[in-house]
Amino acid sequence: KQEVTQIPAALSVPEGENLVLNCSFTDSAIYNLQWFRQDPGKGLTSLLLIQSSQREQTSGRLNASLDKSSGRSTLYIAASQPGDSATYLCALGTFGNEKLTFGTGTRLTIIP
Amino acid sequence: ETGVTQSPTHLIKTRGQQVTLRCSSQSGHNTVSWYQQALGQGPQFIFQYYREEENGRGNFPPRFSGLQFPNYSSELNVNALELDDSALYLCASSLDTGGSGVEQFFGPGTRLTVL
Numbered sequence: 001k002q003e004v005t006q007i008p009a010a011l012s013v014p015e016g017e018n019l020v021l022n023c024s025f026t027d028s029a030i031y032n033l034q035w036f037r038q039d040p041g042k043g044l045t046s047l048l049l050i051q052s053s054q055r056e057q058t059s060g061r062l063n064a065s066l067d068k069s070s071g072r073s074t075l076y077i078a079a080s081q082p083g084d085s086a087t088y089l090c091a092l093g094t095f096g097n098e099k100l101t102f103g104t105g106t107r108l109t110i111i112p
Numbered sequence: 113e114t115g116v117t118q119s120p121t122h123l124i125k126t127r128g129q130q131v132t133l134r135c136s137s138q139s140g141h142n143t144v145s146w147y148q149q150a151l152g153q154g155p156q157f158i159f160q161y162y163r164e165e166e167n168g169r170g171n172f173p174p175r176f177s178g179l180q181f182p183n184y185s186s187e188l189n190v191n192a193l194e195l196d197d198s199a200l201y202l203c204a205s206s207l208d209t210g211g212s213g214v215e216q217f218f219g220p221g222t223r224l225t226v227l
Contacts, residue, residue, distance in 0.1 A: 004154070034215065043118075043202055043220035044155075089154055098168035099145065100204075100216060102154030 002027040002094045006103035013080060014111050021075040021106050023090035028068045035064050035075050036089045038105070044089065048075070080110045115139070116205050116219035124225045130191045133222045137184040137205030143167070144186045145216065146178060149200040161186060190224075198226045 003026045013019050023033075031052050036044040048057045048064040050073070056065040063076040073090055087107045091100040115138040125131050137144050143162045147155035157170035161180035175191040184205075190197055200223050204216040 032215075036218070041200070041223065043200075044204075044218040046215065046217065049215045091154075098160045099157035099170060100147075100155075101157075104152070104154045 002030075002092060002101040004090060004092060004101050004103040006088075006090060006106050008106060009104065010107040010109070012109040012111060015080060015082060017080050018076065018078050019080055019108075021077070021088050021108070023073040023075070023103055025071045025073075025092055025101075027092075027094055028071055029095045030068065030092045031095055032093045033064075033066055033073050034091045034093075034100070035062075035073075036091060038087045038089060040087075047088075082110045082112050084108060085110050116203065116217050118201075118203055118219040118222050120222060121220070122223045122225075124227065125193050126227050127193055127195060129193050130189065131193060131224060133188045133190075133201050133203075133224070135186045135188070135203035135205075135219055137186065137203075138217060139184060141184060141205035141207055141217075143206045143208060144180055145204045145206070146186075146188045147202040147204065148172075148197075149202060149221075151199070155202055158188070193226045195226050198224060200224075 005024045033050045035047045050066045061078040087105040089105040091102045117136045119134045145160040146158040149155040159169040160167045164180045177189045180186040200221045202221045204218045206214045206216045208214045
């Protein structure tokens with residue numbers, strides 16, 4: 001059974017800092033990993049999708065990496081802005097299973 | 113904007129009632145998945161429909177049921193509502209089933225409150 005952990009549960013950093021969010025998982029037989037952003041009470045916005053054969057993906061100030069052997073993914077946010085404040089969720093698609101398995105998220109607050 | 117829409121946005125029901133939530137997938141997407149997200153938790157998989165047939169189910173009782181229609185719309189039905197059913201319900205559409213590694217696109221969700 002795939003288990004996904006995101007630590008820390010909450011993070012506050014001053015505007016302009018670079019930061020890293022962590023996602024760890026127990027089953028390395030994944031076919032992809034997605035990072036999502038969720039604003040309070042809203043749906044999920046897909047940020048980055050990494051296929052199992054890839055090591056990283058980049059979009060603007062965001063960079064996500066995937067290390068299946070260690071069961072870890074990181075989301076790097078450069079030059080953080082107050083608009084980046086949200087909950088960030090990672091989700092994995094695992095072979096033999098049609099669902100995405102989500103972590104509980106990291107609630108990020110960027111302090112102006 | 114993902115092109116996935118859900119209705120209604122908010123809904124209040126009382127315990128024991130029945131509810132139907134609706135989702136409109138992106139055009140051409142033959143797969144829809146439904147998730148339940150309780151406050152402070154990550155979304156939990158309810159079930160998936162592929163070409164109008166159920167294609168995988170999470171740990172939810174039979175009173176959670178669904179339908180998928182040829183026009184890219186789908187429904188989630190919940191009977192005999194319980195207080196613990198209060199949550200944000202999300203649908204996600206994709207070009208194919210999860211095993212192919214395709215990206216899933218989520219709608220804005222329906223917030224269900226059971227009193």
